Amino acid sequence: MSKNKQTAVIGLGYVGLPLALLIERKGIPVVGIDSDANKIALINNKKSPFLDAKIEEELQEANNLVATTDYGVLKDVDTIIVCVPTPVDENHTPDLGPVISVCTQIAKYLTGGKLVIIESTINPGVCEELIIPLLEKLSKNKCGKDFYLAHCPERINPGDDLWDVSNIPRVVGGYDEVSLEKAHAFYTSIISAPIKKMSSLKEAEAVKIVENSFRDVNIAFVNELAMSFHKLGINVVNVIDGAATKPFAFLPHYPGAGVGGHCIPVDPYYLIDYAEKNGFTHEFLSLARSINNGMPQFTVDVLAEELARLGIPLADANILVLGLSYKANIGDMRESPSLEIIKILKERAGKTHVFDPHVPELSTVASLDEALEAGGVHAIILATSHKEFQKIDPVDLKKYGVQVVIDGRNYFKKKAFIEAGIAYKGIGR
Ligand code: SAJ
Numbered sequence: 001m002s003k004n005k006q007t008a009v010i011g012l013g014y015v016g017l018p019l020a021l022l023i024e025r026k027g028i029p030v031v032g033i034d035s036d037a038n039k040i041a042l043i044n045n046k047k048s049p050f051l052d053a054k055i056e057e058e059l060q061e062a063n064n065l066v067a068t069t070d071y072g073v074l075k076d077v078d079t080i081i082v083c084v085p086t087p088v089d090e091n092h093t094p095d096l097g098p099v100i101s102v103c104t105q106i107a108k109y110l111t112g113g114k115l116v117i118i119e120s121t122i123n124p125g126v127c128e129e130l131i132i133p134l135l136e137k138l139s140k141n142k143c144g145k146d147f148y149l150a151h152c153p154e155r156i157n158p159g160d161d162l163w164d165v166s167n168i169p170r171v172v173g174g175y176d177e178v179s180l181e182k183a184h185a186f187y188t189s190i191i192s193a194p195i196k197k198m199s200s201l202k203e204a205e206a207v208k209i210v211e212n213s214f215r216d217v218n219i220a221f222v223n224e225l226a227m228s229f230h231k232l233g234i235n236v237v238n239v240i241d242g243a244a245t246k247p248f249a250f251l252p253h254y255p256g257a258g259v260g261g262h263c264i265p266v267d268p269y270y271l272i273d274y275a276e277k278n279g280f281t282h283e284f285l286s287l288a289r290s291i292n293n294g295m296p297q298f299t300v301d302v303l304a305e306e307l308a309r310l311g312i313p314l315a316d317a318n319i320l321v322l323g324l325s326y327k328a329n330i331g332d333m334r335e336s337p338s339l340e341i342i343k344i345l346k347e348r349a350g351k352t353h354v355f356d357p358h359v360p361e362l363s364t365v366a367s368l369d370e371a372l373e374a375g376g377v378h379a380i381i382l383a384t385s386h387k388e389f390q391k392i393d394p395v396d397l398k399k400y401g402v403q404v405v406i407d408g409r410n411y412f413k414k415k416a417f418i419e420a421g422i423a424y425k426g427i428g429r
Contacts, residue, residue: 006077007186008033010102012043012067014050014262014332015119015154016083018165021058024065026190031077032067043067051331051358054164074109079186081117082106083154085262087334092269092289094123096130103131107138110147115182119154121263123209123270124202127151132175149175150183151201153208158261159330169193173204212267213285218253219264220288223295226255226428230302236428237410255427257383257408258295258337260326265292265335296340299408299427300348303379306404306423312378319349320377320402322368323384324356328409331358338383341408345381353377357388368392372400379404385411394420 009020012034023030034040039049044067048055074080084098099120106116118127132143143149152172157163170187172195174180180197187195198204222240229236236255244252259265268289272282304314326336333339345352353371355363365371380402382389394417397405405417410426417424
């Protein structure tokens with residue numbers, strides 16, 4: 001990949017911005033494009049559009065990254081990387097709207113042998129059945145001749161200090177050999193890990209869906225165990241840790257209040273939907289999704305059970321939910337189980353307060369102390385295991401009248417809560 005060629009990264013979120021910063025660090029001229037003018041202004045002022053210390057730091061050092069809302073810059077680039085979201089709607093139906101609208105823009109500039117790489121997570125068939133026909137129709141150009149197309153599914157683990165865009169192995173598939181080689185050469189020039197060539201676009205599209213469906217079904221497995229062992233009085237976490245002493249053929253996952261994020265609870269639906277359209281019903285993937293989607297309800301049911309034991313109807317109880325984001329130590333609320341828990345509490349409980357130090361703007365109290373000092377909190381649900389919650393002292397909670405703690409991430413030390421006289425329940429322990 002010659003150094004003086006310019007690259008464009010479209011979509012400057014959790015995937016696109018770290019990628020654009022990596023490309024810049026590798027000395028390849030890069031321009032970032034995003035439809036959100038506020039995000040562009042922040043980035044051009046070296047401010048991260050989302051809470052991420054690593055991104056803040058990298059932005060400070062990036063002197064050659066330009067961000068813009070103007071797709072016109074595409075006429076001067078030779079590699080275009082698409083990193084826009086591929087969400088599902090409230091009925092879990094895949095929404096390729098962002099990909100389609102970006103491709104509609106790209107098609108205006110698709111001359112001179114440009115390479116288009118799709119990083120967004122898409123199901124098998126999207127490149128060949130939607131993206132390439134759209135690009136060819138709108139640009140009146142031919143893939144494999146006037147432009148090239150590859151798929152390199154994003155792999156990012158928000159909040160992970162060890163694995164990041166520069167060292168996570170990737171897979172890549174191409175429309176044809178030239179597309180594949182071009183994309184493979186590009187990623188090999190910026191990533192230190194192996195880049196595996198897949199033998200088709202469909203295989204590359206399937207890899208990401210499969211790796212995340214694998215995680216979703218494994219989480220559903222332990223979530224179902226947790227609900228069963230809750231009845232049986234068996235500590236499921238101890239059992240999983242026991243099984244994990246087996247040095248082969250076991251991969252521990254842990255039960256919790258639900259599965260959130262932009263990947264795990266979303267990606268399986270892309271395969272479920274595409275397979276259904278092609279005559280196959282993924283019963284297992286669908287069942288795993290419904291088990292995981294049911295964990296917020298299970299968490300509130302356990303709360304109601306514990307309050308009832310103390311003679312407190314849930315409807316009369318004031319609840320404090322700790323954690324809004326879907327994952328510890330980041331501020332991302334996409335598909336967060338906390339939101340479902342809060343929705344259920346608003347229908348069934350007394351007053352509901354929320355505190356997440358990573359999402360202050362949506363917290364109803366500025367701190368845990370503020371919620372406790374206001375008095376009247378009967379119970380706490382820990383929905384996200386932020387490290388800030390580690391220092392919570394059950395003796396203090398008891399002093400403020402908290403009677404029940406439901407540990408949605410099995411994060412706290414159960415014994416300390418029981419010794420403080422607080423009714424404690426985890427998820428399956
Ligand atoms: N979760 C559980 N039990 C588990 C693991 C996760 O309930 O044992 C829940 C989490 O609380 C969270 C959700 O599942 O709500 C997703 O957690 P995650 O750790 O999978 O976090 P993500 O969504 O950031 O997943 C990313 C993904 N990366 C990509 O899609 C490229 C995923 O594939 C990675 O496996 C994951 O990071 C990772 O390994 O941490």
